Amino acid sequence: MSEKILLIDGHSILNRAFYGLPDLTNSEGLHTGAVYGFLNIILRILEEEKPKYLTVAFDLHAPTFRHKIYEAYKGTRKPMPQELREQVPLIKEMLQAMGVEIVSKEGYEADDLLGTLARQSEAKGMDVTILSGDRDLLQLATEKVMIRLPKTVRGKTTIEDYHAQQVIEKYQVTPAQVIELKALMGDSADNIPGIPGVGEKTATKLIVEYGSIENAYQHVEEIKPNKARESLREHYNLAQLSKTLATINTESPVDFSYEKARLGDLYTKEAFALCKRLDFKNLLARFDQTMSQELTEVKEFFTCEDLSGCEALFEKAGKQKVVGTALLSDKEEVYGLGLAITEQEIYYIPVANFITGPYLCGKIADLALNTRICAIDIKTMLKHVNLEEEHQVFDAGVAAYLLNPLKSTYTCEDLAREYEGGKMIPSREELLGKASFRKAWEEDQEGLSSYACYTAETVLSCMEPLKQALEETGMWKVYTQIELPLIFTLDSMEKTGIQVKGEELKAYGDRLAVRIHELEQAIYQQAGEEFNINSPKQLGVVLFEKMGIKGGKKTKTGYSTAADVLEKLAEQQPIIKDILEYRQLAKLKSTYADGLAGMIDKDGRIHSTFNQTITATGRISSTEPNLQNIPVRMELGRLIRKVFVPEDGCVFLDADYSQIELRVLAHMSGDQTLIQAYQQAQDIHRLTASQVFHVPFDQVTPLQRRNAKAVNFGIVYGISSFGLSQDLSITRKEAADYIQKYFETYPKIKEFLDDLVETAREKGYASTMYGRRRPVPELKSSNFMQRSFGERVAMNSPIQGTAADIIKIAMNRVYKRLKSEGKKSRLVLQVHDELLIETRKEELTQVARILEEEMKGAASLQVELEVDMHEGSSWYEAK
Structure with a gap:
């Protein structure tokens, strides 16, 4: 059996992956989608081909002979998109880390090198496989040389294989005659002009009949159709130029060693480290399981299980300025603590023997009076540890969020890699798998100990780099004056929760069910048949085929029944109006009427989670359940607010900023027309x-x-x-x-918005009035839609982000004021620009004054912040 060599066209496959697969970015903001796609393609080919040798050829940036010819004829070639250009050095770094031989030669294109190596290897009796997205390479196909062309459609990659016979069967010409085809019909992807008016069908006919462009030209008077004849007569020189451009040089002076190209173990430590850095988590599974342990900086961790030793540890920790902590807990219990007294002295304290959860939490609270406590998530810690705003704390997760708000998670392994010079630590999944803290506490104390210690050590080590980065970016004040106090405000809201009348919620659900049934029957009657209203396919057939409604959009899978399509037809078609209402009510019932019922706690209240590290603009989000997304456009949707009620002896006081984003726009733009209108209390709209x-x-x-x-x-x-x-x-x-x-x-607004886009394009980020940054990488995209999105982000992030900052400041001030003045009334909910206070009836006047003063005083703008305030015995009445 012959030895086999696999030759890969680097830029071509990278380009194919870039355009065929979704873009990805890693935690550092690097574009990585093309690299990930490239690796997946070649790993699949390696499994199929099992070659002995592997080489990847890349073009160099220096112009080649063919570049110069092309540019002389048609000008500069289309530049590579910036997002793709950034990934070329990344894929080369990855291939080098995997020990893969890379070849390039100044003045020669990658396909020249591939052609040369293919002919050399064939001459040695080898089987050759060339992987490329460039059909020019079909000219190299023989019985020993196979060309493999990947094709990616909607994220799925298929591969076409060509030996010489397959080229003849598919294109009716020999591999050598592929050059002749390209000479006539051209190839825009490869910058081969061809001659005007000759497409693939005509070019194939001519080459099948005459064999070459030279022979065709000798018989030019016989050529049909007339258009092809005149084009070849007039543009024969261009056809010859195109043939030169299409011909691969198989005698390029390339330095090559088969020994260096010999395929070894691709899954090296260097490749593992790079895959981890690029967040290629799916590829990590291919590596040896011990790789992570070998690459991880091993520290000696200690376990303390006796009470006297624990006391000594906390006494020692109390003498430090800063310590790292990792409290292992769930909603109900505490299972242990990771404590980093210094970066070298790290302990795991399990809940065992006489060491209890309350004991550990009490010791943390005492420690935080004089020593700064670092953690990845202070708000989770507050569920068990009685910390106040005056305690010294540092939340590494919130700090990391401020520095890069585009990420979805902020883990310790990310922090270590980004703020400790690329240091690698094992992830929670690597140490604990999918086990909960409780399960790990019961079955895997070793894994739990490692996780706790790595976390405590990382947050301690990262505090200074994070602090420095916040100071350098001008966001230290945003962190200390807005985000850090907000942790305590949100914790109070989560613990307080909001009371729900379970029986009224059930009655509301029953009412929805009745209306949903009425709508179902009305829809069936109008359609003339029963069908699954929730099936887009069935719905599309009924509406646009059986009922013949005009305006439907046909897709590959059927008719689109998306809301934006149906809304345009609703006024003329009663059935569509009913379908839209049916959908809204069905969602209301499943998400809220039924969904909320299962979330009412033993105290009769729902305790939502408020997230401050989710949105890129800085807005707070709500989950489990999402109380910020309750529908308000339709009356039946608004009615669900009736089930949210204050406890006995209280009323709800609801305060909502009036047009805060427009007021922020007036202030930040300095547009005097808009400012004066607000100052004169005119109706802006x-x-x-x-x-x-x-x-x-x-x-x-x-x-x-x-x-x-x-x-x-x-x-x-x-x-x-x-x-x-x-x-x-x-x-x-x-x-x-x-x-x-x-x-x-409002001329100043146009100038202001244009300036925001230009500033964001220049700096790479947009900023709020308080200095919060929102990176806008889309502005550098080569894709028009992405750039347009980036421009919108650059315009609205400073405005929305400033409004979000203001509402956070107001929340903190209201919470602090209620607390400092000893009020029993409590902030229970925030929905965008709205605050809801569960107010003791005897405190109503004072709380209304606090709300108005603190919300209006949250920011000093050229236009006054206005607050609409209402009270009621339910959220519905107060709103």
């Missing part, structure tokens, strides 16, 4: 309508005001003319005209 539609202020119609309101708020979100036209059901030209007139009315 009416004023905008008056200016945009050129009608007197007192003659503005409700429709004009409604449209102006959409423009006002759309501008805050960087809306496009297309988006506005969809919102208002007007033409794109009308929408563009509205936006243009808006900017003529």
Whole structure:
């Protein structure tokens, strides 16, 4: 059996992976999708081919002979997208880490090198496989040389294989004649011009008949159709140029060693470290399980299981300025503590013998009076440890979030890698698998000990680098004055929860069920048959085929029944209106009426989780359950707020900022027209309508005001003319005209928004008024849609982010004030720009004053912050 060599066209496969697969970024913000796709493709090919030798060829940036010819004819070749360019050195680094031989040669393209190596290897009697996305390489196919062409469609990669016979069967020409085809029809992907008016079908016919462009030219008068004849006569020189460009040089002067190309173990320590750095978690499973342990910096951890030793440890910790902690707990219990007294002295203290959870939590609280406590998630610790804002704490997770708010998680292994010079520590999954802390405490104390100690050591080591990074980026004040106090505010809200009337929730669900059934019957009656309303496929067939409703959008899987498609047809079609209502009510029932019932705690209250490290803009989000997403557009949706009630002796006091984002826009842009309108307490939407539609202020119609309101708020979100036209059901030209007139009315706003985009493009991030940063990598994208998205982000992040900062400041101030003045009333809920206080009836006047003073005083703007306040015996009444 012959030896086999696998030759890979590096740029071609990287390019194929880049365009065929979704883009990925790692925790450092590096684009990695093409590298990940490249590795998956070649690992699959290696498993199939099992070659003895492996080599990857890359183009160099220096212009090749063919580049120069092409540029002389047609100008500069299309530049590589920046996101792809960034990944070229990454894939080379990865291949080198895997011990893969890489070849390049100045003045020669990768396919010249591949052609040369293919012919050399074939001459040695080897079987050759060439992996490339470039069909030019088909000219190299023989019985010993196979060309493999990957094709990626919607994330799925298939591969076409060609020996010489398969080329003839597919293209009706020999491999050598592929060059002739390209000479006639060209190839834009490979910058081969071809001749005008000759496509693949005509080119194939000519080469099958005449064999070459030279022979075809000698018989030019016989050629049909006329268009092809005239084109070859007039552009024969261009055909010859194209042939030169399409011909691969199989005698390139390439230095090559088969010994260096010999395939060894790809799964090296260096490759493992790089896969981990690039967040290629799926690839890590291919490596030896001991690899992580070998690469991890091993520290000596200690376990303390006796009470007297534990006392001594806390006494020693109390003499330090800073210690690292990792409290292992769930909602109910504490299982142990990781304690890093110094970076060399790290202990695990399990709950065992006379060491209890309450004992450990009490010791942490005492320690934090004089020693700073570092942790990855202080809010989780607060569920068991009685810490106050005056205690000294540092939350590494919140700090890391501020520095990179685009990530979805902030783990200790990420912190170690990013803030300890690429240091690697094992992840929770590597140490504990999927086991909970309780299960690990019962069955795997060794794994739990390692996890606790690594976590405690990492948060201690990372505190200074994180602090320094926050100071360098100007976000130390955001961290210390907004985010750190917010931890205690949110913890109080989570512990307090909000009371729910279970019986009313059930009655609400029953009411929804009745209406849902009515809608089902109405839909069946109008359709003339029963079908699964929740099946998009069945629904599409009923609406657009059986009922013949016009305006349906056909997709590969059937008709689209997405909300935006149906909403455009709802006014003319009663059945669609019913379907949209059915969907809304079905979601209300499953998510809220049924879903909330299972989340009512023993105290009759729902304790939602408020997240401060989720959104890129800085907004707080709510989960388990999400109380910020309760529908308010339809009355039946709003009615669910009736089930949320204050405890006996209390009422709800609800305060909502009025048009906070528009007020922030007025202040940050400095637009005097908008500022004066707010200062004179004018109706902003009416004023905008008056200016945009050129009608007197007192003659503005409700429709004009409604449209102006959409423009006002759309501008805050960087809306496009297309988006506005969809919102208002007007033409794109009308929408563009509205936006243009808006900017003529408020000229400083246009200037301000343009400046935001340019600043973000220059710096790579957008900033709020308080200095919170939001990276905008999309602005450098070569993709128009991505760049447009980046521009919208650059425009709206400073405004939305500033509004989010202000509401956080207000929350902190309200919470602190209620506490300092000894009030029993409690902040229970935050929904975007709204705060809900469960207020003791006897404290109503004072709490209303506190709410108004602290919310209005949260920021000093050129326009006053206005607050709408209401009270009620349910959230529905208060709102």
